Amino acid sequence: MIDVTSNEFWDAIQKQYDRVMTRPGMEIQLWLAAISIAIALLVSLLTQRLTARRFPPGHKYHWVADSLLPTLLSPALVIIFLLIGTWIFTLLLPFHTTTISGFTKVAMVWLVARILLYIAQRHFMAYLVSSVLLVLTLLSATNLLGPAQDSLNEISFEMSSFRLSLLGVIKGTFSLIVLFWGAGVLSKTGERWLRQLSLSFNARELSIKFLRISLYTAASILTLNEMGVDLTALTVFGGALAVGLGFGLQKITSNFISGIILLFERTIQAGDLIQLGSDKGWVRQLGIRHTLIETADGREMLIPNEDLITSRVTNWTYTNTRARIDITLTTVFSADPDLVLKLLVQAANEYPGHITDPAPTAMMSEFTDHGMQFLLTFWIPDIKQGMSIAKSDVMLRIARAFKASGIEFAKA
Numbered sequence: 001m002i003d004v005t006s007n008e009f010w011d012a013i014q015k016q017y018d019r020v021m022t023r024p025g026m027e028i029q030l031w032l033a034a035i036s037i038a039i040a041l042l043v044s045l046l047t048q049r050l051t052a053r054r055f056p057p058g059h060k061y062h063w064v065a066d067s068l069l070p071t072l073l074s075p076a077l078v079i080i081f082l083l084i085g086t087w088i089f090t091l092l093l094p095f096h097t098t099t100i101s102g103f104t105k106v107a108m109v110w111l112v113a114r115i116l117l118y119i120a121q122r123h124f125m126a127y128l129v130s131s132v133l134l135v136l137t138l139l140s141a142t143n144l145l146g147p148a149q150d151s152l153n154e155i156s157f158e159m160s161s162f163r164l165s166l167l168g169v170i171k172g173t174f175s176l177i178v179l180f181w182g183a184g185v186l187s188k189t190g191e192r193w194l195r196q197l198s199l200s201f202n203a204r205e206l207s208i209k210f211l212r213i214s215l216y217t218a219a220s221i222l223t224l225n226e227m228g229v230d231l232t233a234l235t236v237f238g239g240a241l242a243v244g245l246g247f248g249l250q251k252i253t254s255n256f257i258s259g260i261i262l263l264f265e266r267t268i269q270a271g272d273l274i275q276l277g278s279d280k281g282w283v284r285q286l287g288i289r290h291t292l293i294e295t296a297d298g299r300e301m302l303i304p305n306e307d308l309i310t311s312r313v314t315n316w317t318y319t320n321t322r323a324r325i326d327i328t329l330t331t332v333f334s335a336d337p338d339l340v341l342k343l344l345v346q347a348a349n350e351y352p353g354h355i356t357d358p359a360p361t362a363m364m365s366e367f368t369d370h371g372m373q374f375l376l377t378f379w380i381p382d383i384k385q386g387m388s389i390a391k392s393d394v395m396l397r398i399a400r401a402f403k404a405s406g407i408e409f410a411k412a
Helices: 007-021 026-054 062-092 098-119 124-141 145-154 166-196 201-226 231-247 250-265 305-310 337-350 387-405
Strands: 156-159 162-165 273-276 279-286 290-295 300-304 313-315 323-331 361-367 372-380
Touching: 026 062, 026 098, 062 098, 098 124, 124 166, 162 166, 166 201, 201 250, 250 279, 250 290, 250 300, 250 305, 273 305, 279 300, 290 305, 300 305, 323 387, 337 361, 337 372, 337 387, 372 387
Parallel strands: none
Antiparallel strands: 156 162, 273 279, 273 313, 279 290, 290 300, 323 372, 361 372
């Protein structure tokens, strides 16, 4: 193992640096690179000023002078003038152009970094990727990339056949951040694309969940591979993880599997009106762990998916949206029962939201201590109209009809 704190390590670095700096034509290449960069930056500055005057604020091409040229022009011109300098150097001197080519590589990284920052709106990931590319390019240009990799690879932790080096940790950490960020971006992009397709709700949600799980699984496997971890050595860990899922994560796993079952069976879908115990509401979203339900009073409830599988659930809109409404009332014994039945059916028929098949029906259900009890039954075509609203409307019609006919309700 190489000790990075030892004098031998830094002496080797110093020798490598001296070897690079004493190459033939090094001084000429440095001067040529400096002149090329200076000319490129001067041309870039003049071009940006002329463009700003040509396209002032309010002009339709002002974005060229305001954002495009300041972002890309300087590194692009530096690359062009460095390439011209390389060509001139090869014509004049028979030496390798390693140094000036190194400056060209750095300028290319500069251009890529500017493009990333412009596209990603100066996101943290753009800074991270640009910084890593710059460090790798500088190490490659000075021929220090190989020795640095070897040194980091020799600093390792070993246990049986498992080996994890510092180089693997660095590569794995960078891969973890970049790959999981990329998986998140691709997942959101794929989700937007899938939601635009003419798929059923269940098929769309299943596709989104499968895409998300696949992307993050692939990112995890690639990260472990970059860390140099032997994936075959993870079989024991996978068994232990399965046991952990069976005990510690039992509820989470159960809710996840229940959510998949609900999506496959299509027994509950977004927009359905369901009732679980005393809780009743509209299904707004089927999640991977829970289902979002909105009640009539505006409350939002998160119901674990397992409860929807193991408990008795009433789906008011499973096969159709029709709903039956029952109204029970009691009149005094002196009331004419035939007239009561006639007025009940008439009130239901007058409600504009009822359906004629099946037609409204009224019947005397029983005699009570206080009077005669009647039951009115009618149907509405869509439960989304609101059962309470329909029931209230018909009850008001009944009250008005009874009052006009002199029929009294029984008193308890």
